[in-house]
Amino acid sequence: xxxxxxxAALFGVALLVFASIAAWFSYSVFGDTTHPAAETxxxxxxxxxxxxxxxxLAQSGVIGNALAFHIFAxxxxxxxxxxxxxxxxxxxxxxxxxxxxxxxxxxxxxSWVTIPEGFxxxxxxxxxxxxxxxxxTDLKRAxxxxxxxxxxxxxxxxxxxxFPSTYLVPTDASVDQIEKQLTDEFFKELPADAPxxxxxxxxxxxxxxxxxxxxxxxxxxxxxxxxxAGVIYNRLRLGMPLQIDATIEYALPEHKAELSFADxxxxxxxxxYQHDGLPPTPIANPGRPSLEAAFDPAKTDDLxxxxxxxxxxxxxxxxxxxxxxxxxxLH
Numbered sequence: 001x002x003x004x005x006x007x008a009a010l011f012g013v014a015l016l017v018f019a020s021i022a023a024w025f026s027y028s029v030f031g032d033t034t035h036p037a038a039e040t041x042x043x044x045x046x047x048x049x050x051x052x053x054x055x056x057l058a059q060s061g062v063i064g065n066a067l068a069f070h071i072f073a074x075x076x077x078x079x080x081x082x083x084x085x086x087x088x089x090x091x092x093x094x095x096x097x098x099x100x101x102x103x104x105x106x107x108x109x110x111s112w113v114t115i116p117e118g119f120x121x122x123x124x125x126x127x128x129x130x131x132x133x134x135x136x137t138d139l140k141r142a143x144x145x146x147x148x149x150x151x152x153x154x155x156x157x158x159x160x161x162x163f164p165s166t167y168l169v170p171t172d173a174s175v176d177q178i179e180k181q182l183t184d185e186f187f188k189e190l191p192a193d194a195p196x197x198x199x200x201x202x203x204x205x206x207x208x209x210x211x212x213x214x215x216x217x218x219x220x221x222x223x224x225x226x227x228x229a230g231v232i233y234n235r236l237r238l239g240m241p242l243q244i245d246a247t248i249e250y251a252l253p254e255h256k257a258e259l260s261f262a263d264x265x266x267x268x269x270x271x272x273y274q275h276d277g278l279p280p281t282p283i284a285n286p287g288r289p290s291l292e293a294a295f296d297p298a299k300t301d302d303l304x305x306x307x308x309x310x311x312x313x314x315x316x317x318x319x320x321x322x323x324x325x326x327x328x329x330l331h
Contacts (some may be wrong), residue, residue: 033092036062040091043168043206046084046112050074053102062089062098067093078103086110086168105132110170115182117287118163118216120250124162124285133169134178141173142198148183151195151205157162160184160209160282189288201233212294213282216245220311222289227315229297231305240303242272250283306330 042060044053050073058066063174073082078099087107089098111131115124125139145156158179163186169178177188177223190205191197198208211232235242247260251268270279286294301316304322308329316322 006099033094035064035093036060036091038091039088039108039224041086041088043086043110044082044084046166048082048084050078050082057098062093063095065095069099072096073099075223083108084112086170108132108169108171112166113169114166115162115164115285117290118284119162119164121157121159121162128169128178131169132171133173134175139175139178142179150209151198153204153206155206157281158183160206160213160285162285163189164285164287178300189291191292191295194291194295201295201297207278208294209286209291209323210278210282212286212290213284214242214244214246214279215238215293216286216290217249217284218244219290219293219313220307221313224305224313225289225293226296226298227302228301228305228313229293229317230300233297234301234303236277238303239276241274241276242278244272247272247283248280 040060042056042062042063044056048056051070054063054066054070054073057063057069063069072095076099082102083105086109087102088109089101089107093101098107111133112126113131113133115127118125119142121143122136122140125134125136125143128134128139129136142249143162144159146156146158148155148158148161150161162182164181167181167185169181173181194205194208198205201208203211211229214232215225215228219228230240232244247270248259248266248268249255251266251270252263256263263299264273267274269275270283272279298316301317304316304325305313306322306325307312308314310323314325314329316325
C-alpha cells in the first residue's frame with residue numbers, strides 16, 4: 001500500500017509539473033501580450049537558424065521567451081519558412097502572432113537581395129521583383145532610361161552602374177531609392193584612380209565601365225581579366241573590330257548558349273563584328289575585379305583570345321597563333 005501511495009504521489013507531482021509547463025508554454029505563446037512594449041524593427045541576417053531568430057527576437061524585446069518560441073515554431077514546422085530580412089512588429093503581440101507575421105511576410109519591411117556579377121539591368125529587375133521589391137517591368141524601364149552622370153559625363157541608363165552585391169532593400173522602396181542604393185555602391189567600388197587611368201587610356205570613365213562590362217561577360221578567371229582588358233584596348237587603338245560574342249548576346253531578345261552565323265549578322269549597334277569601337281552602353285553590371293581590370297589593363301601585345309576550358313583563356317598576338325589556339329581549344 002505504501003508503494004502505491006508513493007506512486008500516486010509521484011504521479012500527482014508529475015501531473016502538476018506537466019500542467020505547470022503546459023500553462024507556462026500556453027501563456028508564453030498565446031497569452032503574453034506584454035511584448036514588444038513599442039513598435040520594434042529587427043533585422044534577421046542571412047543564414048540565421050531558427051535558434052538565432054528566436055534569440056534575436058527575445059534580445060530585441062519582441063518576444064518574452066526564446067525557448068517557448070523555438071518549441072512552438074518547431075511544432076509548426078516553420079523553421080524552414082522564416083526568411084531573412086527586416087521586420088517591423090507592432091506592440092503587444094503574442095508569440096503566435098509574431099510567428100505568423102514572420103511566415104506571412106506581413107511584418108517584413110525589407111528583403112535581402114543578392115545581385116550576381118554580370119547580371120543585366122533586366123535580370124536585376126526580375127531578381128528584385130522575386131524578392132518582393134518593385135515591379136520588374138517598371139524597374140527595367142527605369143534602369144535603362146534614367147539619366148546619370150559619371151565623372152562629369154552624362155549617360156542614359158544605369159546599365160553597368162547597378163553594382164553587384166547583397167542589399168537589404170525596403171519592400172516599399174521607390175524606383176529612385178533602389179537606383180540610388182545600387183549606384184551609390186557603384187561609386188564606392190569604382191577604383192579611386194579611375195578618372196586619371198581613363199585619361200591615360202584615352203577613354204572616358206563611362207567608356208571604361210563599358211570595357212569592364214565586356215570583361216565581366218567574357219572572363220571566367222580573375223587572372224584573365226587584365227589580359228582581356230589589354231586585348232580590348234589594343235584592338236580599339238588599332239581600329240580593329242572587337243568581335244565579342246557577348247555584345248551580340250546582349251542585343252538578342254533571348255539568351256542563347258551558342259551563337260549562329262546568322263546571329264553574327266544581326267543589325268544592332270551592339271554587334272561588334274559589324275561595328276568598330278565600343279558598344280553604345282555597358283552590356284552587364286561588372287563587379288570590382290572587372291572594374292579594376294578595365295582601368296588597369298595588362299600591358300600586352302596580344303590581339304586575340306579564346307576560351308580553352310578549365311576556366312581559362314589563351315591569348316595570341318597574331319592570327320595564325322590564334323587559329324592554332326582555336327583548333328586546340330575548340331576541337
